Amino acid sequence: MTYLTSNQLKQYQEEGYLAPIDVLSKDEAFASREEIELIEKEIPNEIDKSGRYNVHLISPKLDSIVHNSKILDVVESIIGKDILVCSTTLFIKNPNEEGFVSYHQDAKYIGLEPHNWVTAWVALTNSFEENGCIKMWPKSHLEIKDHNEKFNKGNLLTRGQTVENVPENETKLVELKAGQMSLHHPKIVHGSGINRSNDRRIGFVIQSYIGTNVKQTLGKNSVQLARGEDKFNYHEVIKRTDVLMSKKNISLRNRENKYLQQIFYKGSNQKGSY
Numbered sequence: 001m002t003y004l005t006s007n008q009l010k011q012y013q014e015e016g017y018l019a020p021i022d023v024l025s026k027d028e029a030f031a032s033r034e035e036i037e038l039i040e041k042e043i044p045n046e047i048d049k050s051g052r053y054n055v056h057l058i059s060p061k062l063d064s065i066v067h068n069s070k071i072l073d074v075v076e077s078i079i080g081k082d083i084l085v086c087s088t089t090l091f092i093k094n095p096n097e098e099g100f101v102s103y104h105q106d107a108k109y110i111g112l113e114p115h116n117w118v119t120a121w122v123a124l125t126n127s128f129e130e131n132g133c134i135k136m137w138p139k140s141h142l143e144i145k146d147h148n149e150k151f152n153k154g155n156l157l158t159r160g161q162t163v164e165n166v167p168e169n170e171t172k173l174v175e176l177k178a179g180q181m182s183l184h185h186p187k188i189v190h191g192s193g194i195n196r197s198n199d200r201r202i203g204f205v206i207q208s209y210i211g212t213n214v215k216q217t218l219g220k221n222s223v224q225l226a227r228g229e230d231k232f233n234y235h236e237v238i239k240r241t242d243v244l245m246s247k248k249n250i251s252l253r254n255r256e257n258k259y260l261q262q263i264f265y266k267g268s269n270q271k272g273s274y
């Protein structure tokens with residue numbers, strides 16, 4: 001077991017994020033990429049745009065990342081020993097596409113309260129400045145900031161949620177090799193630029209690991225127990241998969257993704273493509 005050291009924990013608490021952390025081998029990361037690409041080939045458009053959520057429910061390789069004990073040890077250091085998984089997102093940026101992520105805070109629109117949760121961003125390809133890695137604004141996690149909803153072209157966020165006037169000179173690149181992860185706090189301001197390389201940039205994001213005391217205040221999320229015990233039982237529990245693309249799990253995933261869309265667009269009269 002490799003829990004965070006007190007220095008690493010201090011860094012997370014003070015800066016709002018922590019990286020890089022080695023969690024998968026390069027081969028494991030590549031095998032997960034291959035499974036994603038197989039799904040893309042077998043069921044075209046299934047995991048595009050608003051289908052990018054909860055792919056771990058139909059992919060055994062992504063399921064095993066979500067329940068990876070190295071990741072859970074680190075997560076336990078932050079949110080405690082009772083851990084639920086509450087949805088995942090694939091952030092894929094293809095070369096020659098305009099995809100970017102505006103600066104935002106996850107806690108502003110995800111509905112998970114209290115903020116006893118953490119997001120794990122696992123690199124399935126290298127993620128560097130050139131292909132649009134995440135940029136964090138250290139120490140910005142101390143308060144919730146105003147966001148504009150821009151629904152702007154190329155923005156990979158559902159409503160183009162944007163914190164304006166982020167001081168670029170204070171932001172830090174989070175460069176990761178395939179198999180490494182970063183962790184970020186619910187309130188840290190972060191975003192990313194476009195992919196200027198010749199290969200895809202794939203981030204598999206467990207968004208998020210939540211303590212069992214966390215409620216979904218904007219709608220409904222089902223969960224999986226990742227570690228420990230759930231004494232609160234606030235959420236419906238769904239099974240893990242060991243079968244690739246099973247029909248049953250495809251429909252379960254569709255149901256979960258409809259719940260997510262209701263959360264993401266709550267109170268909005270405009271619908272984006274994610």
Ligand SMILES: O=C(O)CCC(=O)C(=O)O
Binds near residue numbers: 121132134190205207
């Ligand atoms: O993958 C990216 O570039 C951004 C991801 C993100 O916003 C997140 O994980 O919360």
